[in-house]
Amino acid sequence: MDAVxxxxxxxxxxxFAAQLCEVPVSLVTVVEEQRQRFxxxxxxxxxxxxxxxxxxxxxxxxxxxxVVPDATQDPRFTENPLVTGEMGIRFYAGAPLISSExxxxxxxxxxxxxxxxxxxxxxxxxxxxxxxxxxxxxxTFERQARAADAHLSRSEQRVRQxxxxxxxxxxxxxxxxxxxxxxxxxxxxxxxxxxxxxDFAKLVHPDNLEEVQNARRISxxxxxxxxxxxxxxxxxxxxxxxxxxxxxxxxxxxPPEAWFGAAVDIDDLHRLSDSRDLLARELSHxxxxxxxxxxxxxxxxxxxxxxxxxxxxxxxxTIRALGRAHDYVRPFEGRKGSSLHGLLEDLLEPYRxxxxxxxxxxxxxxxxxxxxxxxxALIFHELATNSAKYGALGDAAGSVSIxxxxxxxxxxxxxLEQGLSPSDRDSTEEGFGSRLLRMAVEGQLGGKFExxxxxxxxxxxxxxxxxxxxxxD
Numbered sequence: 001m002d003a004v005x006x007x008x009x010x011x012x013x014x015x016f017a018a019q020l021c022e023v024p025v026s027l028v029t030v031v032e033e034q035r036q037r038f039x040x041x042x043x044x045x046x047x048x049x050x051x052x053x054x055x056x057x058x059x060x061x062x063x064x065x066x067v068v069p070d071a072t073q074d075p076r077f078t079e080n081p082l083v084t085g086e087m088g089i090r091f092y093a094g095a096p097l098i099s100s101e102x103x104x105x106x107x108x109x110x111x112x113x114x115x116x117x118x119x120x121x122x123x124x125x126x127x128x129x130x131x132x133x134x135x136x137x138x139x140t141f142e143r144q145a146r147a148a149d150a151h152l153s154r155s156e157q158r159v160r161q162x163x164x165x166x167x168x169x170x171x172x173x174x175x176x177x178x179x180x181x182x183x184x185x186x187x188x189x190x191x192x193x194x195x196x197x198x199d200f201a202k203l204v205h206p207d208n209l210e211e212v213q214n215a216r217r218i219s220x221x222x223x224x225x226x227x228x229x230x231x232x233x234x235x236x237x238x239x240x241x242x243x244x245x246x247x248x249x250x251x252x253x254x255p256p257e258a259w260f261g262a263a264v265d266i267d268d269l270h271r272l273s274d275s276r277d278l279l280a281r282e283l284s285h286x287x288x289x290x291x292x293x294x295x296x297x298x299x300x301x302x303x304x305x306x307x308x309x310x311x312x313x314x315x316x317x318t319i320r321a322l323g324r325a326h327d328y329v330r331p332f333e334g335r336k337g338s339s340l341h342g343l344l345e346d347l348l349e350p351y352r353x354x355x356x357x358x359x360x361x362x363x364x365x366x367x368x369x370x371x372x373x374x375x376x377a378l379i380f381h382e383l384a385t386n387s388a389k390y391g392a393l394g395d396a397a398g399s400v401s402i403x404x405x406x407x408x409x410x411x412x413x414x415x416l417e418q419g420l421s422p423s424d425r426d427s428t429e430e431g432f433g434s435r436l437l438r439m440a441v442e443g444q445l446g447g448k449f450e451x452x453x454x455x456x457x458x459x460x461x462x463x464x465x466x467x468x469x470x471x472x473d
Contacts, residue, residue: 005047009138010040013131017110018042020127021093021120025111028097028135029056036106039139043111053082056107059094065128066107068092070115091116093125095132100140108132169242169263171198175256177220186263191235205231205239212244223248223256232263241270295319340411340469341365343373344402347380351393351400358393363404366411369471375444376469382437383415383460391458392417411469415460420453445469 010028018026025043029036036054038047051057058076059066071077071089082089094109108131120128169186173179179195190198204212208230219226225247231239242263248256298319302312341361348359368376384393384400392398398419405412441449446465451458 005037005039007040007138007142010135011042013108013135013138014040014042017108017128017131020131021110021124023091023110023112027056027109027111029054029106029109030097031057031060031104031106049082053080055080055082055089055092056094056109059092059107059109060096060098060104062096065093065095065120065125065132067119067125069117069119072115088113090114093120093128095128097132097136097139099136105139108135169265171261173246173259173261175258177216177259189234200232200244203233205233207231216246219246219248223250229266240265240267242266338368338370338373339365340368340376340404340413343368343376344380347377348384348400348402351384351388358399360399360401361404362401364406365404366406366466367470369469371471372445372469375440379437379440379462387417392419395419406466409466411464411466413462413464415458415462417458418456420456420458 014026014028018024023043026041027038027044028040029038031051031054033051035048035051036056041047055066055068055071055077068074068077069091071080071083071092077083077089077092080089089111091112091114092109094107096107097105099105108128110128119125169189170183171179171186172181179198182190182195182198186198187193190203192198200212201209208228212228212230215226215228218224225245227243227245229241229243232242232244233239242265244261244263246259246261249258249260250256298312298315302308305312344361348361351359380402387393387398387400392400398417400418401416403414403416405414438449441447441462441464446468448461448463450461450463452461453459
């Protein structure tokens with residue numbers, strides 16, 4: 001039993017035991033292989049004695065307190081130097097200290113230098129046993145506390161070793177946000193061993209500092225984790241892009257008592273992403289040029305074939321629609337972005353009248369992915385060209401509205417043409433283009449296509465899978 005000597009609680013116990021039994025000396029002993037050690041004592045200055053002379057080595061093997069009224073008359077101790085020598089022990093009583101596992105450890109004993117033929121009273125003997133139980137509780141608590149401290153220390157060492165070998169820059173800060181630990185990679189990144197020199201307000205690039213400070217402020221106000229992307233300056237003055245994260249260490253509803261943080265270097269990935277974006281922009285520009293070249297070739301070649309002019313115009317119109325759809329496949333530099341409303345506004349812009357009143361896009365908006373942009377553009381281009389040739393957009397009094405709504409994983413686009421004449425209705429029967437439209441809706445966008453006439457109006461209802469519409473690849 002590894003216990004602290006001169007423990008204040010044990011000292012109070014031996015002092016009380018001496019008063020209870022009316023003796024000058026009381027000890028808490030731990031008997032070891034070669035010695036007995038006094039964890040608490042009153043009445044003597046000695047801290048240990050050899051085991052062969054130990055009375056407690058005998059007492060600890062008993063189940064009840066061992067009482068020796070006169071050591072000079074007990075065969076076990078008549079020749080003991082503690083009896084025959086300067087110390088001159090005559091009376092001894094010791095209550096055994098036994099661990100919960102049944103291991104004898106030592107004794108709580110009381111000693112007198114005068115014989116006591118009457119020994120201890122029943123009350124004193126019971127009191128000595130009760131005090132011995134208190135000693136064992138204290139020793140057990142001490143052992144458990146030491147074991148817990150050792151376990152915590154080992155856990156801390158493991159965590160620190162883990163932090164030292166993780167491929168991240170890790171740190172810990174106190175409740176005020178001052179860094180009190182940084183792993184070796186972070187110290188090397190900052191070029192310092194001084195924790196006080198690690199100041200993110202100085203290391204973060206000015207362009208990113210406000211975002212980082214706002215994230216930290218909000219996290220402190222809400223006791224929640226924060227994350228930000230920022231350029232952080234290395235010790236050589238070079239900035240590296242990183243993902244910065246920190247999270248609070250809390251117990252129950254109490255304010256954070258510490259903060260843990262980590263930074264992941266994404267500079268290489270960031271530069272690679274920039275390179276890929278640059279390549280994608282160049283590729284997108286070349287594809288748009290190809291559309292323009294093809295459209296120009298059609299225009300030039302069609303002049304030699306006047307009878308094909310209508311077909312050439314329609315083909316050019318389709319190519320222009322594909323060009324506009326491409327802006328949504330790679331939405332760069334000020335485009336409306338990847339929204340369905342934006343795509344429809346672009347596609348239908350040529351069909352608006354001077355006041356912009358013939359065509360309207362209404363209802364909910366939704367994101368469209370790169371995969372869905374082209375089929376959506378072709379679908380609505382087909383509806384618009386059919387309407388311009390045979391339907392409402394070919395009539396000054398006609399109008400088209402597209403109402404978008406979504407519910408769960410379903411997006412509904414309701415195309416409504418109003419102002420059809422009977423002849424328009426006869427010309428809008430489903431043909432090859434409409435069948436292609438149906439195939440695009442059902443095959444590529446996981447939806448349904450429905451056409452119906454009501455008086456002077458044509459309804460085309462597209463029921464689309466939201467998952468398919470928002471798919472990016």
